[in-house]
Amino acid sequence: MNNGKLKLILLVFALFFISCSVKKPQIGKKAFDQEDNYIIKALVLENDNKPLQAADIYDFLYKKTGKNVYFKKEIEDLFFAKKYKKVLNLTENIKNLDKEIFKYRIFSLLELKKGSEAKKELLTYFNKKEPLFYELMSYILIKEKKYNKAADYIKSLYAINHNKHTLLALADLLIKIKKYNEALAYLRTHLKIYGCETDVCERLAEIYRQTQDFENLAYIYSLMGKYDKKYVIFALKIYIDNGDFNKALKLIDKYNLGDEYKLILFESFNKYKGAANIAYRLFNKTNNPAFLLKYCIYEYEAYNxxxxxxxxxxxxxxxxxxxxxxxxxxxxxxxxxxxxxxxxxxxxxxxxxxxxxxxxxxxxxxxxxxxxxxxxxxxxxxxxxxxxxxxxxxxxxxxxxxxxxxxxxxxxxxxxxxxxxxxxxx
Missing domain, CATH: 1.25.40.10 (Tetratricopeptide repeat domain)
Structure with missing residues (x-):
């Protein structure tokens, strides 16, 4: 798998770990009259992709009010501004850090290529029974390209929380190291229990595409049809290409695609009698001469x-x-x-x-x-x-x-x- 795919996997992990960071800070009771105005300014700067300037405002708010939420936001914006050393300086007192701030410290150490230090701090100051320990350790191991060990930690995390995002991160990693059957086992189990959630089914589809398992790929596409009709068409094409007339017909009926798709199906399989009947029905329904011509062609081809x-x-x-x-x-x-x-x-x-x-x-x-x-x-x-x-x-x-x-x-x-x-x- 190329570097772009690795970056994507790392991004999935990072986004999962910092999922709360885009939320508006909960400030509670105002400490001074202009507090809301400063918050709005900071949010606008974040929206304009100016995290460093936003961090300055949160620094002011933290010193003015003493509210920890502003310190968290400052650290977050400094990290996104790639001011990793400053993040480390501000978070030196590790024992007093909460989980949100601690993970930005770990991320910053990793960005500065201090993986050993990050691992040491994680093992020293964090409870191994907590989900965040497994999240951060797996992220560190991925950075070290120790993918099999990272997968083990994510499996442990998934056993704790059965979170869909954890499952997706695990599936992506297993796909990367070409453990397709293992990824399929996790994804299929989730599918049976929770149904076809879009991103879970997308991962399944990706595996089936890579392994050229077109029968199962068509099945997954047929399930995804409830989210987007294009997947029904993808499934229909696979069934037609594979010569599976009955499954294609059932799919058309399941999603009420109508006679036009049935006509395409009957045409594809040279079922001229059925095609003629459908074409004539469509002509009577739409008065479109193109369907009348198709009727003439298939009626003649059927009997000749x-x-x-x-x-x-x-x-x-x-x-x-x-x-x-x-x-x-x-x-x-x-x-x-x-x-x-x-x-x-x-x-x-x-x-x-x-x-x-x-x-x-x-x-x-x-x-x-x-x-x-x-x-x-x-x-x-x-x-x-x-x-x-x-x-x-x-x-x-x-x-x-x-x-x-x-x-x-x-x-x-x-x-x-x-x-x-x-x-x-x-």
């Missing part, structure tokens, strides 16, 4: 016969009037009229419209040639298709039939011409 063609042709004619410059609709309609000998002449006219828009489309050229073949105009058909070179099986089949028809017609024409010449000589 003349009856299906007769069902969709009237609808395609409606769409062709609505979108006269749509090459796909014109070719699709024209091809059906040609293929099933419903009206090849009319079909050719629709195909010509498609070719006018896309003259180099091999599928459209094939439809036109096929139309003339159906009208038994084999020479015209051959002249249209003879230069087409493609791997498409259907077009290749049409080309062979048209070629045979053309040469058979040419032979017959040659024979008839010879017979005619003989008759003239006689």
């Amino acid at each position: 016969n003349k009856e299906a063609a007769l069902e969709v042709i009237p609808k395609l004619k409606f769409l062709a009037k609505l979108y006269p410059d749509n090459d796909y609709i014109n070719n699709f309609l024209g091809y059906l009229l040609i293929e099933y000998d419903i009206n090849p002449k009319e079909g050719i006219e629709y195909v010509k419209k498609a070719i006018k828009i896309k003259p180099d489309d091999t599928a459209y050229i094939d439809s036109l040639a096929w139309g003339y073949y159906k009208l038994k105009k084999c020479k015209t058909a051959w002249d249209i298709i003879k230069n087409i070179d493609t791997d498409d099986k259907e077009i290749s089949k049409h080309k062979k039939l048209i070629k045979r028809c053309f040469y058979d017609t040419s032979k017959n024409h040659t024979k008839n011409s010879k017979k005619s010449e003989k008759r003239k000589k006689h």
Whole structure:
């Protein structure tokens, strides 16, 4: 894991340990009239990222009132201003420090690379049964890159408080040292007891991504869907990619994603009958012609016969009037009229419209040639298709039939011409 990830883990620990620092100080009864004004000034300076100036105000307030809360705020702001030596000078009387101030002393020692001293003070002046001992010791060990020992201390802390933030810090550390199964055990247990809290599930998702466990990743995403719909879509994509139609369908129903997502699902699995029914339902609901076109496509693909063609042709004619410059609709309609000998002449006219828009489309050229073949105009058909070179099986089949028809017609024409010449000589 890179340095950026380590910094992130350290930041998680630090934020956890100083979680109270951003709160407005509780001052109690005012010691002098302008006390509130000074507090407001200090808070504004903190908000403007000027902790050193804020610390000066808290120093004044502490000396003026003797209230320990101001001393705490001064130490906190000095730490954020990176005045570590000053923090140490002000906190030399360790025995009289409360927990909040003591941890800033430890942090300052660590920032000044005095890890041994920090550890010694922690062991000397702190009760090993208190949660803060384990917090600070684990932080020191992480700074020393003794990650396995640090993990042991965080495990002890988690056994004491079962705090979610402790769990996340532990999971991050276990992920860093690639103890994925151990991290999963802690996170899954928490998941079973407390449900899918966003950050806990995010850690689980991270592990499943790193270990490429896509089945469990999709499951976690499906749980996270209650927080953000995007996770449902992530899960749906994984199910589709993995070919799990039933789980994908259940997910769509669970979150009421609606027919549009069902259509995507049925399309992805080439379930044309279902896709056709959904598309037609969506067309009736929305009156959107795009769904009517999808219905025509999937209804025909589902059955691929003349009856299906007769069902969709009237609808395609409606769409062709609505979108006269749509090459796909014109070719699709024209091809059906040609293929099933419903009206090849009319079909050719629709195909010509498609070719006018896309003259180099091999599928459209094939439809036109096929139309003339159906009208038994084999020479015209051959002249249209003879230069087409493609791997498409259907077009290749049409080309062979048209070629045979053309040469058979040419032979017959040659024979008839010879017979005619003989008759003239006689």
